[in-house]
Amino acid sequence: MSVAFVRDRDAPLRPPPPGTAGALGWLRANLFAGPGNSLLTLLLGLALGWLAWSVLDWAVLRAVWTGSGREACAIPDAGACWPFVWEKFPQWIFGFYPLDERWRPLAVMAIGAAALAPMMVPGAPGKQANALFLLIAYPAIAYVLLAGGAFGLEPVETSSWGGLLVTLVVAVTGIVISLPLGILLALGRRSELPVVRTASIVFIELWRGVPLVTVLFMASVMLPLFLPGGVTLDKLMRAIIGLSLFASAYIAEAVRGGLQAVAKGQTEAGLALGLSRGQVTRKIVLPQALRISIPNIVGIFIGLFKDTTLVLVVSIYDFLGIINAGLQDAKWAAPQTANTGYFVAALVYFAFCFAMSRYALFTEARLEQAGKR
Amino acid sequence: MSLEATARPRRRPVWSSARWRGLALQALVLIALAAFFYDLALNTAANMATRHIVSGFDFLWRKAGFEVSFSLIPYSGEDSYARALMVGFFNTLLVSACGIVLATMLGLVIGLMRLSRNWLAARIATAYIEVMRNVPLLLQLFIWYRLVLTPLPQARDAITLGSASLSNKGLTLPAPVFGDGAWWSWVGFGVAAVAFWLLSGWNRRQREATGKSMPVWWLGALLLVALPVLFLFAAGWPLSFEHPVRSNFGFRGGMTLVPEFMALLLALSIYTAAFIAEAVRAGVMAVSRGQGEAAAALGLKPRLAMRLVVLPQALRVIIPPLTSQYLNLTKNSSLAVAIGYPDLVSTGGTILGQTGQAIEVVTIWMVVYLSLSLLTSAFMNWFNARHRLVGR
Numbered sequence: 001m002s003v004a005f006v007r008d009r010d011a012p013l014r015p016p017p018p019g020t021a022g023a024l025g026w027l028r029a030n031l032f033a034g035p036g037n038s039l040l041t042l043l044l045g046l047a048l049g050w051l052a053w054s055v056l057d058w059a060v061l062r063a064v065w066t067g068s069g070r071e072a073c074a075i076p077d078a079g080a081c082w083p084f085v086w087e088k089f090p091q092w093i094f095g096f097y098p099l100d101e102r103w104r105p106l107a108v109m110a111i112g113a114a115a116l117a118p119m120m121v122p123g124a125p126g127k128q129a130n131a132l133f134l135l136i137a138y139p140a141i142a143y144v145l146l147a148g149g150a151f152g153l154e155p156v157e158t159s160s161w162g163g164l165l166v167t168l169v170v171a172v173t174g175i176v177i178s179l180p181l182g183i184l185l186a187l188g189r190r191s192e193l194p195v196v197r198t199a200s201i202v203f204i205e206l207w208r209g210v211p212l213v214t215v216l217f218m219a220s221v222m223l224p225l226f227l228p229g230g231v232t233l234d235k236l237m238r239a240i241i242g243l244s245l246f247a248s249a250y251i252a253e254a255v256r257g258g259l260q261a262v263a264k265g266q267t268e269a270g271l272a273l274g275l276s277r278g279q280v281t282r283k284i285v286l287p288q289a290l291r292i293s294i295p296n297i298v299g300i301f302i303g304l305f306k307d308t309t310l311v312l313v314v315s316i317y318d319f320l321g322i323i324n325a326g327l328q329d330a331k332w333a334a335p336q337t338a339n340t341g342y343f344v345a346a347l348v349y350f351a352f353c354f355a356m357s358r359y360a361l362f363t364e365a366r367l368e369q370a371g372k373r
Numbered sequence: 374m375s376l377e378a379t380a381r382p383r384r385r386p387v388w389s390s391a392r393w394r395g396l397a398l399q400a401l402v403l404i405a406l407a408a409f410f411y412d413l414a415l416n417t418a419a420n421m422a423t424r425h426i427v428s429g430f431d432f433l434w435r436k437a438g439f440e441v442s443f444s445l446i447p448y449s450g451e452d453s454y455a456r457a458l459m460v461g462f463f464n465t466l467l468v469s470a471c472g473i474v475l476a477t478m479l480g481l482v483i484g485l486m487r488l489s490r491n492w493l494a495a496r497i498a499t500a501y502i503e504v505m506r507n508v509p510l511l512l513q514l515f516i517w518y519r520l521v522l523t524p525l526p527q528a529r530d531a532i533t534l535g536s537a538s539l540s541n542k543g544l545t546l547p548a549p550v551f552g553d554g555a556w557w558s559w560v561g562f563g564v565a566a567v568a569f570w571l572l573s574g575w576n577r578r579q580r581e582a583t584g585k586s587m588p589v590w591w592l593g594a595l596l597l598v599a600l601p602v603l604f605l606f607a608a609g610w611p612l613s614f615e616h617p618v619r620s621n622f623g624f625r626g627g628m629t630l631v632p633e634f635m636a637l638l639l640a641l642s643i644y645t646a647a648f649i650a651e652a653v654r655a656g657v658m659a660v661s662r663g664q665g666e667a668a669a670a671l672g673l674k675p676r677l678a679m680r681l682v683v684l685p686q687a688l689r690v691i692i693p694p695l696t697s698q699y700l701n702l703t704k705n706s707s708l709a710v711a712i713g714y715p716d717l718v719s720t721g722g723t724i725l726g727q728t729g730q731a732i733e734v735v736t737i738w739m740v741v742y743l744s745l746s747l748l749t750s751a752f753m754n755w756f757n758a759r760h761r762l763v764g765r
Contacts, residue, residue, distance in 0.1 A: 030492035037491050044493050195399035199406065209743040211704035213718050214735065221731040225420045226413050306509040313710055320512055342516050346508050353507035 059343070073334035080340045084332045088341075092322055095162015101154055105165045108142045112172070120359060122366060139176055142169075158236040162317040164348070170240055170308045170318065175301050177244035182251025183290075187281065189256055200252070207249035212310050215242045220314040239311045243304065250300045258293030259285065291367065298360035302353050320345055417732070424729070432728050433458070439723055441715040443543075443631045454724050461720030462741060468637055468716065469703040469745075475642035476702060477695075480649025485679070487654050498650065505647035511708055513644055518636040518712050525632065536616045541632065547614035548628040554608040561604030562597065569593040633714035637706065645702045649695060656691035657683060689757070696753035700746050717741060 019025040032038040062079030064072050073081035094102050115134050118124040146169070149155035161169065188200030207215070219242025220235065227233065233241070262285050270280035312321035323341045326332075421428060433455040440450050445463045448456055487498035505513070522541055526532065531540035538545050573589050580586045605612060617629075660683050668678035709716035718738060725734045 030490070033490065040491055041493050044491075044497055048493075048497060193395050193399050193402075195402050199402065206739070206743070209746040210739050211707035211718070211742060213707040213710060214738045214742065217718070217722065217725070217738075218731075218735045221725060222735055225417045225731060227420075228412075228416050229419060229423070302507075306507075309509040309511040310708070312511070320509065320515075324515065338519055342512060342519070345512055346516070349509055349512065350504065350507045354503065357503075357507065 058339075069331050070334045070337075073332070073336060078334075078336055080343065081332070081334055081336045082340065084334075084337050084340055085344055087332075088323075088326050091326070092163045092319060092344075094165055095317060095322055096160040097156060097162070097165065098154070098160070101148070101156060104145045104148070104153070104156075105161075108145050109165075109168065111141065112138065112168075135176060139173070158234050161236065163322045164319045166236070166311070166316060166321075167305070167308050167319040170236070170243060170311060171301070171305045173240050174243045174247050174304050174308075177240070178246075178248035178251050178304075179297070181244070181248035183255050183286070185248060185252035186255035186259060189252065190259055204249045204252050207246050208253070212243070212246055212307055213313055215246045216310060216314050218242060235314065236316055239314055239316055243307070243311075247300060247304050250303070251297060254293045254296035254300055255289060257296060258289035258291075261292045262288045294367070295360040295364040298356055298363070302356045302360075305352060305356070306349065319348065426729050428730075428732065430733055432730050432733070435728075437724070439727070441720065442713070443629065443634060443715055454728070457720050457724065458717065458737065461715055461717040464634075464709075464714065465703070465706055465716040465718075468634060468641065468709070468714070469706050471638055472641040472645065472702050472706065473699050475638065476645040476649055476698070479642060479646035480698075481653055483646055484650035484653025484657070487650060488657055502647045502650055505644055506651075510640060510644050510705055511711060514636060514640040514708055514712060517640045517643075518633070521632045521636045521639070536614075538617070543629045543631040543634075545617045545629045547616045550613045550615050555605065555612060557608040558601040558605045561601035564604075565596040565600035568600075569596055572596075631714065633709070633712050636712060637709050637714050640708075641702055641705060644705075645698055648698050648701070652691050652694040652698065653687070655694070656687035656689075659690045660686045692753060692757045696750055699753070700749055703745055703749065704742060 018028055020029060031041045058079040060079075062077065063082055064075070064078050064080070065082050067073060067083040068087075072083055090102075094105055097105060112134075115130060115138060119127065119130055119134065144150050145153070146161070146165075147156060147158070185200050185204055188196045189204065191197050191200070216239055219238045223233065223238050223241065266284055266288065267280055270284040271277070275283065308318050309320040311318050312324065317325055323345050327338045327341055434453050436450075437452055437454045437457040438450050439457070441448060441457065441460055443464060444460045445467060446456075446460060448460045483498045483501055486494045487502065489495050489498070525539065525541040527541060531538040531542075531545075533539075536547050569589075569592075572592065576587050576589045664682055664686060665678055668682040669675070673681065706716060707718040710719040710722055713719065721734045721738055725731055728734075
């Protein structure tokens with residue numbers, strides 16, 4: 001026999017659940033969800049606050065802003081030594097390029113920026129002409145302007161180039177040389193001809209297997225041995241050749257990834273339309289593959305830009321190299337000089353690389369959208 | 374009529390066949406390559422003759438005559454170039470191995486932090502990754518070198534604690550000297566390793582059968598430390614310490630961990646950790662959400678769900694990029710040359726400067742790094758294959 005149980009009173013009311021809307025709700029969900037989480041937030045917040053305060057304190061509050069030598073910065077408990085940066089900055093950009101001729105590197109940088117900007121904006125007109133200009137005419141113009149010796153321009157030895165100028169020259173020349181080479185290698189690696197394929201694979205894996213420092217050493221000490229007698233290449237040129245060969249192997253792998261992503265049906269459709277194999281590659285496969293590999297190529301370019309710092313092991317003074325060399329200057333021998341120099345270097349490299357990586361993300365997102373249509 | 378037509382098809386010129394063209398192209402490539410290398414060899418021979426460089430690896434047995442600041446094997450300037458290169462090789466291995474371990478741990482933490490539900494933790498991890506990836510490694514190395522070196526006192530004002538001392542020459546510790554019978558500790562280590570392996574296998578079967586599990590990793594670590602010590606003790610403790618002696622310019626004897634090593638290790642692991650963190654994040658995100666939700670539905674706490682359900686599956690996606698990051702770390706350890714840590718490239722560079730044997734030294738570098746690359750990828754492929762088998 002069962003007893004029916006009918007509840008005749010309401011259960012006690014529970015408090016309403018914590019709000020999930022509004023600022024408080026957001027804080028509760030994302031920062032203070034449970035005691036462990038709150039503790040983590042507090043600890044990380046303290047660490048972050050301490051870090052931000054020390055940087056602010058060092059770079060602004062305790063920093064020395066004016067002065068003309070080590071006396072200004074060598075005071076006890078001083079922060080960043082900014083007058084060092086003011087004085088050295090032109091040298092960090094141009095190296096030992098003659099003062100009166102510095103409009104030339106500036107012009108090269110300005111032309112490059114002006115030609116590159118429309119390339120990066122999707123939908124801007126004249127992409128093809130612009131690309132041709134950048135890849136063919138621009139290097140020639142830049143070379144004549146920088147090296148001089150023609151059109152009444154004073155010749156300037158590459159040994160007096162330096163700073164950000166060298167960084168940009170090495171990185172941009174590196175990518176201009178390695179891009180076509182890398183595309184050829186990627187095509188070679190996918191070739192059906194065993195000799196071509198093997199040669200490409202050996203080339204690619206050889207460069208990818210060794211560190212860049214050894215490649216630069218090789219370019220600086222071994223390359224002169226390979227050249228026929230009487231032919232000499234200057235130091236900068238040798239480093240650029242080493243870096244370009246090195247980068248071309250990585251570009252080849254990025255392009256190969258793109259080539260593999262193009263559906264086989266594209267090739268077959270092209271052949272069915274009566275195009276030759278060369279035409280199919282040139283007009284159908286490669287354009288699609290390159291578009292797909294743009295984010296990776298930009299990634300390699302960022303790597304190349306960062307790797308140009310290594311040229312200092314073969315005593316070429318790029319942006320980091322010249323900052324590092326300037327630290328030996330007895331005029332500025334103060335405890336915080338080096339920290340200030342490295343701080344500025346880090347900011348500049350970060351600004352360049354971060355901007356490029358954002359651009360890579362942007363193209364990637366655009367490609368994804370195009371793929372969805 | 375029609376029979377005749379099929380019997381004698383219209384002859385096509387031989388060069389229009391794809392096969393023939395392929396062969397011709399390959400022959401051309403071969404000839405071009407051969408000519409290129411022949412020319413290279415001729416030029417090199419002529420150049421070396423004018424510079425009076427004798428090619429060959431005989432120079433390796435000549436006296437090196439330079440000292441190195443840090444060595445795992447006994448070495449002095451009286452030893453040969455070959456031994457100097459060995460010193461560099463072991464130093465490269467040491468910094469790469471330590472760097473790989475540190476970078477993996479840090480990268481795992483940062484990668485999981487980036488996926489954390491805690492907003493601040495995720496943001497800090499993102500900022501870490503962005504900053505580390507976008508600042509050149511060489512610059513980071515310089516910065517770490519300064520940070521490591523600046524607070525350290527001169528050797529004569531070294532901070533000492535017992536017979537350990539810390540100065541700008543590095544951290545000097547008493548060096549263990551192993552006498553006869555010290556190999557017993559290796560035996561102990563081997564026994565411990567086998568025991569650990571058996572134990573973890575037994576534990577896995579036990580867990581699969583009953584759901585109960587033991588803290589195998591702690592037990593294993595205990596075994597790996599305790600057994601060698603125990604064996605050494607049983608062999609009559611054939612172990613003594615050589616204490617460092619203060620000399621004019623630093624310390625003699627003992628073993629020294631140079632600041633260059635610390636700086637290089639920090640820079641390499643902190644830089645590579647950012648890339649590993651991205652690989653970890655990608656791997657975890659590749660595991661379908663349902664897996665985590667199913668684990669939660671079974672009552673696993675988030676931490677356990679991550680460790681037992683999500684991470685093992687993510688590992689399959691993580692391992693290939695992880696391999697290439699390990700290789701990058703090993704190759705990047707060659708930046709040692711910039712701060713003077715005597716790795717393979719640094720010692721090789723000194724030898725190159727002294728002897729002018731550019732081709733030989735560069736060949737040695739290439740062979741060593743290529744074999745390291747091949748070995749690492751072979752090991753990681755094996756690990757990957759093994760993991761895949763277990764997972765299914």
